[in-house]
Amino acid sequence: MEFIKHSHLNGDAVIKSNPEIASLWEELVRCISKVSDDELISYFNGAKRRAKSISDAINSILDQKLIECGWTRQSRIFKDRDTYEGTTWTLDFSKGIKAESESPTGIAVEVVFNHGEAIAWNLIKLSLAAENNFVRKETDIGDGVGIYVCATDALKQSGGFDGAVGEYEKVLKYLDPLNAKIIRPIVVVGLLPPRTFKIEHYPDPSKNGKTLGRVVRL
Numbered sequence: 001m002e003f004i005k006h007s008h009l010n011g012d013a014v015i016k017s018n019p020e021i022a023s024l025w026e027e028l029v030r031c032i033s034k035v036s037d038d039e040l041i042s043y044f045n046g047a048k049r050r051a052k053s054i055s056d057a058i059n060s061i062l063d064q065k066l067i068e069c070g071w072t073r074q075s076r077i078f079k080d081r082d083t084y085e086g087t088t089w090t091l092d093f094s095k096g097i098k099a100e101s102e103s104p105t106g107i108a109v110e111v112v113f114n115h116g117e118a119i120a121w122n123l124i125k126l127s128l129a130a131e132n133n134f135v136r137k138e139t140d141i142g143d144g145v146g147i148y149v150c151a152t153d154a155l156k157q158s159g160g161f162d163g164a165v166g167e168y169e170k171v172l173k174y175l176d177p178l179n180a181k182i183i184r185p186i187v188v189v190g191l192l193p194p195r196t197f198k199i200e201h202y203p204d205p206s207k208n209g210k211t212l213g214r215v216v217r218l
Contacts, residue, residue: 001035001058002192004152004168008175011145011185020097021144024107025187027095028147031065037194041215044199052213053160054199055113055151058191062111062149071095071109072139077128079136091129094139104142111149116166119174123148123182130184145185152190160199160213 007013015025035058043057051057067073075094078084096106108129110122126146129139151161152168168190175182199213 001032001194003032003149004190004192006168006172006175006188006190008182008186008188009184011187014143014145014185015187018105018143020105021107024095024097025145025147027069028066028107028109031062031069032149032189032191034065035061037196040194041197044213044215050204050212051160052199052201052211053113053162054194054213055159055161055165059111059113066093066109069095075108076138077125079138084135089125091125091139094129094141096139096141096144104140104144106141106144107147108139108141108144109147109149113151113161113165115164116170119166119171120178123171123174123178123186126186127182127184145187147187147189149189149191152192155191155193158193158198160201 015021039061040054040057043061044051044054047056063073071093072095073093074087074090077089077091091108092111093109094106096104108126110126112118112122126148129146130141130144148171150168150171151159151165156165156167168188171188197215197217200216201211201213204210204212
């Protein structure tokens with residue numbers, strides 16, 4: 001898949017200036033770039049649960065590619081499992097790497113196709129993974145960078161996404177008012193639409209008011 005990006009608090013500059021972080025960023029970019037239209041179509045058409053959008057397809061294919069590259073899935077931010085339990089306190093993916101200084105560094109990733117109301121919290125989680133605080137960390141990317149992956153408005157339209165999904169353009173509007181809360185570098189990645197197909201909605205004949213999606217080749 002192709003994408004556009006926006007750098008918050010010099011996220012791009014941190015990546016370019018740190019060889020260890022740059023190598024992780026390049027690995028993430030390769031995984032995103034290798035998500036092909038044919039893979040998305042195959043997953044979408046082959047899924048047991050008929051879907052409305054390609055969000056599950058993107059999530060599952062990217063999940064597989066990152067795990068194959070050694071990324072940790074659903075990594076916990078904090079060590080205290082009794083207090084900070086559940087997916088509220090986890091990151092979709094993370095990968096640490098040893099820096100020359102021996103201090104922790106790495107990249108934390110959130111792949112977000114859920115309701116726009118969750119934008120602020122998902123951004124803050126990425127910052128938490130890099131901040132110094134009084135809670136023992138399980139995932140500590142230190143001087144690393146958080147990556148927020150989401151759909152652009154164009155992908156929302158062509159990929160069959162629900163209108164309530166928080167798109168790239170909306171995410172960028174959160175960065176200025178949350179500037180004092182998101183104090184670590186972040187790069188927002190906006191996924192672009194597939195080049196060879198789109199998702200067309202049609203009424204589900206078995207349920208009133210529900211819609212499903214089907215692939216339409218371009």
